[in-house]
Amino acid sequence: MDWKDTAQQAAFRTEVREFIADAFPDDYQPDHQSEQSLEPEDVAGYNWTVDARSDDADRQRAARDWAEALAQKRWVAPHWPSEYGGAGLGPIEELILQEEMMRAGVPTVNGIGVNLFGPTLLQYGTEEQKEEHLPPTARGERTWAQCFSEPGAGSDLASLSTRAVRDGDEYVVNGQKVWTSLAQYADWLFVLARSDPDAHRHRGLTLLMVDSASPGVTIRPITDIRGAAPFAEIFFEEVRVPATNRIGEEHRGWYAAMATLTFERAGIGATIKYEKALSRLIDSLDDEDESRFVRADWNDSLRHEIARRHTEISVLANIARFTVSKQAAGEVPEYEASVNQLFSAELHQRMARTGAKMFGESSGLWQREGAPIGAEFAHMRLDAVAATLLAGTAEIQRNVIATRGLGLPRR
Numbered sequence: 001m002d003w004k005d006t007a008q009q010a011a012f013r014t015e016v017r018e019f020i021a022d023a024f025p026d027d028y029q030p031d032h033q034s035e036q037s038l039e040p041e042d043v044a045g046y047n048w049t050v051d052a053r054s055d056d057a058d059r060q061r062a063a064r065d066w067a068e069a070l071a072q073k074r075w076v077a078p079h080w081p082s083e084y085g086g087a088g089l090g091p092i093e094e095l096i097l098q099e100e101m102m103r104a105g106v107p108t109v110n111g112i113g114v115n116l117f118g119p120t121l122l123q124y125g126t127e128e129q130k131e132e133h134l135p136p137t138a139r140g141e142r143t144w145a146q147c148f149s150e151p152g153a154g155s156d157l158a159s160l161s162t163r164a165v166r167d168g169d170e171y172v173v174n175g176q177k178v179w180t181s182l183a184q185y186a187d188w189l190f191v192l193a194r195s196d197p198d199a200h201r202h203r204g205l206t207l208l209m210v211d212s213a214s215p216g217v218t219i220r221p222i223t224d225i226r227g228a229a230p231f232a233e234i235f236f237e238e239v240r241v242p243a244t245n246r247i248g249e250e251h252r253g254w255y256a257a258m259a260t261l262t263f264e265r266a267g268i269g270a271t272i273k274y275e276k277a278l279s280r281l282i283d284s285l286d287d288e289d290e291s292r293f294v295r296a297d298w299n300d301s302l303r304h305e306i307a308r309r310h311t312e313i314s315v316l317a318n319i320a321r322f323t324v325s326k327q328a329a330g331e332v333p334e335y336e337a338s339v340n341q342l343f344s345a346e347l348h349q350r351m352a353r354t355g356a357k358m359f360g361e362s363s364g365l366w367q368r369e370g371a372p373i374g375a376e377f378a379h380m381r382l383d384a385v386a387a388t389l390l391a392g393t394a395e396i397q398r399n400v401i402a403t404r405g406l407g408l409p410r411r
């Protein structure tokens with residue numbers, strides 16, 4: 001397949017580059033104390049939310065200025081239809097936009113709202129719901145968190161036990177969610193709950209939009225291995241939710257939730273992140289300051305390992321392009337999204353291991369200062385544990401590829 005830009009795509013790429021050079025606020029700087037602050041190559045657009053809610057007024061303003069500039073171009077949610085604040089871009093242009101943002105090291109905005117919630121509402125929501133929620137989300141003004149997992153239901157999501165009981169024009173929600181990314185920064189939550197306990201377990205679930213300020217909602221951040229709090233647990237106690245906040249049909253929430261997961265796994269653009277990390281690793285060999293950290297017995301086998309990572313990054317680029325070209329042809333990627341998610345997550349782990357091998361005992365240095373490449377690979381290694389859990393574990397992705405991709409029997 002020929003992945004080269006057409007003349008039109010090349011012109012769009014130039015437009016994006018010029019826009020970023022012109023519009024990205026000079027004073028939007030990362031907070032080195034906060035693991036989630038301005039991670040510029042954050043492909044999922046998660047970490048901008050942390051800056052937009054930062055206690056540091058300057059950082060908060062800079063993050064919001066960036067969202068506003070992007071929103072004026074309709075590039076916060078570039079793939080959404082224009083009537084809801086998007087630019088109606090096709091998948092290839094969306095990829096180009098993401099690639100150029102990653103290359104320039106500027107964050108995408110409002111990732112969960114834009115990439116998970118929005119496409120789900122576009123597919124399953126009513127016109128009123130779309131008009132109410134999509135425009136503020138596409139301006140970065142309304143943030144969202146995806147409340148699916150529970151202490152007893154992760155891979156086996158259909159066994160969840162949070163209840164939504166219909167009471168007139170409302171549902172009453174009780175239960176607990178866990179590992180909810182950035183819930184403490186979310187204005188709204190989209191919550192999968194059991195509405196019919198007697199039905200077959202996939203058929204008794206309903207998807208609801210819940211205002212996070214509703215009485216009875218308690219959100220407690222969870223600290224991870226890096227000391228950051230990228231997710232939270234949420235308790236729902238007698239939370240009253242208008243029935244008009246239901247996405248799709250009652251008891252049919254499973255199907256909308258599965259669509260959300262496909263959007264999540266099809267997420268593209270990680271390639272550039274790995275490309276840049278690998279070139280920083282290679283550059284450190286020639287850098288006076290950094291090369292002192294490289295282990296003395298650096299040898300050919302490590303050189304080969306770096307070459308393998310380089311090849312794998314190209315493979316991922318091809319997988320991403322393949323997924324996007326399917327979307328461009330009007331098809332919905334299914335098992336391809338799992339191939340993308342799995343290969344990317346495992347590459348993340350291999351990259352982190354290569355960094356650890358290269359810096360030997362210095363790879364354990366944790367403080368950003370006085371560590372190889374600002375401890376980038378030490379942090380990547382800790383974060384790598386989560387890579388094959390979030391958005392579905394490696395085993396679950398393999399199950400999807402086996403059954404839906406290869407057509408193998410379930411048992």
Ligand SMILES: Cc1cc2nc3c(=O)[nH]c(=O)nc-3n(C[C@H](O)[C@H](O)[C@H](O)COP(=O)(O)OP(=O)(O)OC[C@H]3O[C@@H](n4cnc5c(N)ncnc54)[C@H](O)[C@@H]3O)c2cc1C
Pocket residue numbers: 145146147148149150151152153154155156178179180181182230231386389390391392393394395396399
């Ligand atoms: C950083 C991070 C962010 C997250 N963000 C969110 C979020 O925003 N919203 C949300 O709802 N959830 C979120 N999650 C939760 C994530 O979706 C779950 O952790 C994941 O689905 C796994 O569920 P579990 O943790 O309950 O593990 P389990 O499902 O209990 O799995 C335990 C182990 O058993 C294996 N296993 C389970 N079933 C099978 C099977 N059928 N075949 C083979 N092996 C199997 C798993 O692969 C795993 O190794 C996040 C998780 C992380 C780490």
